[in-house]
Amino acid sequence: MSTRDSSHDPNNLHHFLKTRRSVRQFQAEPVPEDVVHRILDTARFAPSAHNRQPWRFAVVVTPGEKTCLAAAMAAEFRRDLEKDAVPEEEIEKMVSRSIMRIEQAPLVMILCMTMSEMDRYPDRKRNRAEFRMALQSVALAGGQLLLAAHAEGLGGVWVCAPLFAQEIVRQALDLPVDWEPQGMILLGYPDVTPAVRSRKSLDEVVVFR
Numbered sequence: 001m002s003t004r005d006s007s008h009d010p011n012n013l014h015h016f017l018k019t020r021r022s023v024r025q026f027q028a029e030p031v032p033e034d035v036v037h038r039i040l041d042t043a044r045f046a047p048s049a050h051n052r053q054p055w056r057f058a059v060v061v062t063p064g065e066k067t068c069l070a071a072a073m074a075a076e077f078r079r080d081l082e083k084d085a086v087p088e089e090e091i092e093k094m095v096s097r098s099i100m101r102i103e104q105a106p107l108v109m110i111l112c113m114t115m116s117e118m119d120r121y122p123d124r125k126r127n128r129a130e131f132r133m134a135l136q137s138v139a140l141a142g143g144q145l146l147l148a149a150h151a152e153g154l155g156g157v158w159v160c161a162p163l164f165a166q167e168i169v170r171q172a173l174d175l176p177v178d179w180e181p182q183g184m185i186l187l188g189y190p191d192v193t194p195a196v197r198s199r200k201s202l203d204e205v206v207v208f209r
Contacts, residue, residue, distance in 0.1 A: 111142045116178050158185055
């Protein structure tokens with residue numbers, strides 16, 4: 001017996017999924033609290049390894065917390081750029097842009113992972129696999145969160161910068177020690193919606209056996 005809901009046209013859903021964009025410029029309008037809760041509620045229904053749901057979300061909305069986070073991450077970013085011998089003028093531009101993105105986004109979410117409820121094994125190979133399963137689960141939740149935001153008329157972009165400053169982010173937001181920052185999602189009502197970018201063809205990314 002088919003479980004398809006005849007009231008929903010698959011073509012409409014496919015169109016909706018394809019219209020999500022990575023939005024980096026937002027209107028100043030804040031995101032209502034009930035919208036934030038709906039987005040997070042939907043994100044938690046993502047699939048996960050063993051159904052352990054290893055994702056955690058730190059929601060940053062107050063200007064002071066965003067400024068604190070932006071400054072801490074910028075300091076770490078600057079140190080890395082200096083180690084790479086990037087010219088000072090270029091460092092200033094890159095660091096300023098990083099700060100501006102965080103401070104100007106109406107809503108900042110830090111997507112974290114915890115291994116606290118994942119399985120433990122006596123060997124390194126399986127523990128590494130378990131870690132990757134948790135990572136995959138968190139990534140799925142992040143993707144679902146972005147789609148839930150899209151359903152609310154919001155734009156968003158996934159930023160990987162927290163991977164390069166996990167301890168800095170955790171300290172700046174006073175997060176639990178087992179919360180490992182994996183990404184930062186900036187959300188808000190789009191000011192500029194980018195055009196669709198090219199995608200590889202199915203022939204380039206699919207094999208049938």
